Amino acid sequence: MMEKTVTLYTRQNDKTLRQLERDGRIINHRAYVQMHFGDIAPLFMESYDWFTKEASKILEKPEDVHAPIWCSISPDNCLKPIEGTVVYVLEVPENKVIYFDDVKWDYVLNRIYLPDDEADAKAYKQHLKELGVSNGFEFFEGRYKGVYPEEVTRIKESWKRAFRIDHWTIFNVCGNIWEIKKEWVKRIIKPGEEVR
Template sequence: MIYCQNVKNNKIKLWTRQHKNVLKEIEEKGEYIVKKDYIKEKNDTIADYYIKLYDWYSSKADKIVSRPEGVSYPIWLSTSKELSLQPVEGTVILELEVDIRNVVLTNFEKWGYVVNYWYVPINKEDEIKHKEELKKYNIYDESALIMSSKGNFYPLLKNKIINSWERIFEVNDKNPGMTQATIWQIKKEWIVDILYK
């Protein structure tokens, strides 16, 4: 079941901010896919951090919507025009209309937990229980369980955190503003509007 207000006739409207060269590539090639070099260039010194996250995300998202051959990483989009990233110098906002079968929906707030290498709780009670468990082991920075060798000493906790990340794929209609999307490519025919700065 799809929990987005802007789905009509199995199509969903999405918005993404991209470098202006992405639009040029779409116009020349008819499509755009993310390359590892783009992630490295955009994220500079923290690129490896994001590549590790995107590798995890891509392997999970591929089970929901299969990646086309030659595609490694997703393109991130907003499901709300009002909440989408605004244009900055050298960028464009693309408004797309995409068949819902090509879209992976995730919970924006839960993705924030994953980006910080935190446990994604089921609910408030579960979050409190998890924090109490960390406290019991004198762990005050749970991201260290993923980012450092500390996780080797607590493999069950480390796995518990990583396994919780799959909850980002649980979206609901109670808070549609917390829904975001990814697709594996942008096809020229999916673009319905281009907003320039």
């Protein structure tokens, strides 16, 4: 029986072409993520490290991989190739993809509580009010850092909902993979070429 595959699209630095040729695969390193974000990297690395740890519970991570590779599920929502980048069109075995909700991922990046639904959002707002806290942004950094450790735990637990897809659209669903194998690459799109 044929293995079921899905088509994914990912924009990567064009230096990855050499890695693909040399190693037969592309993997992401923590340092690449840090370079990508530049000065704001320290703010995001904790969230990316959390994501890597949680995603590896869903799908085992190869030993030498330090960060996942973000992919779009549609050419319509893929970052277009710009100078210094290429877009890989991939045909990936479905069992090698971790899906997550990119809209929910923003809660993780902002390090705030990710509500289960509207009722939970309302209840959490009330909970903050009862604590005398005006917003949930300051449990990790700011005036409430270290004051409410149980809130930090509660917030981190809520982030797991990012892996639950409530509404499947090309604009909120992303696919994550641990590596790009050479045999998965169907096309390489360069700047100026159409992503299709």
